Amino acid sequence: MIEQLLPAGVSAVEAFDDTRPAPLFPEEQALLGNAVAKRRDEFATARRCAREALGALGFPPAPITAGPRREPRWPGGVVGAITHCAGYRAAVVARDEEFTTLGVDAEPHGPLPDGVLDSISLPAERRQLDRLHRELPAVYWDRLLFSVKESVFKAWYPLTHRWLDFHEAAVTLLPEREAFDARLLVPGPVVGGVTVTGFTGRWLVGRGLILTGIAVPARQPAFAG
Template identity: 55%
Template sequence: MIADLLPAPVASAWRRDDTEPVALYPEEAAAVARAVPRRQREFATVRLCARLALRRLGLPQAPLAPGVRGAPRWPHGVAGSMTHCAGYRAAALARTTDVLSLGIDAEPAEPLPEGVLDGVSLPGERGHLDELAARLPGVPWDRLLFSAKESVFKTWYPLTGRELGFDEASLVFEPAPDPRGHTGTFTARLLVPGPVTGGVRRDRFTGRWLVREGLVLTAIVLTR
């Protein structure tokens, strides 16, 4: 499903469970040696997805050990993003000659726990979600906002190397008709100076979203 949100230069793969055996590199295994079995399994499966995406780019497999904040250290010349939630794991990768940065996120299509929305949103965003909910009540808009902000952060961080707070980007969603489920686009306006790439300051990220088969998926791809 994540491929439905990604342009042609991006390769992706996804799995709904952790049933396939995955051989981890030593540095990968060391990163989760003390984790609970469930975490070890999802860690391995999402790396299986990343290896499949590398293969689709015509690139060799490589260890994908986590670095700062747990983000994977991608091979030279590769931009990528991983995500996992209950019932879904995915990875999306591209060559840096095509893509500056990208971010994907998956979440269960359920409302956020009580009180979480206020901590991850701005007042204007909450009003926007109320308007959207009146139009399309079948979409968990609060969860979609959370997912889209995760994709914003995953896109932002490789370009800046610094944290981005939930209150440092303001999002607007635009639904689009789709017979398979709810989908659309979103725009994130950065409320802090955006990264400068190729002499251009990027103060807005645009992405795509969908809600289908019990999942919320979001993706941002900054192409060159």
């Protein structure tokens, strides 16, 4: 599914269960600590997806450790992202000579828990969600907004190594194209001499899931909205 959101040049591997978790390297085992079996299985499956995606680019199996925000640390020359939720795990990677950054997220296709929407959205976004709920009630737009902001953060963080709050990006959902624009409300990083002012991406709903994805080509580091 997730490959539908991403352009050629991005390697994507996904799994819908944990029947084939990968053996972990010691460095990866250390990241789990005393995690319960369910967490270990989902972690191992996501790492298998990542290794298979890297293998498609010609990289040999190697540990994929994590940084201070638990972001995956990729081999040199690679950008990528990992996501997982109930019933789904995926990894996407690409060469950094082709893409500046990637961000993906998966969520169950259901409403956000009570009280969460106000904490992750801006007033204008909530007005947009109200309209979309009336016009296209088959989609849980509040959960989609949350997923978009997760993808935005995953695309932002490797460029800045700084936190991005949910209220520091303003999202416009574009249902006619299954796409979105996310405008940064804080100063963005400078990439290739151009200031990044936001991100564009795509989304889809299927198999009880919401998936969102961002892929910024290396020759187009800035938001073009």
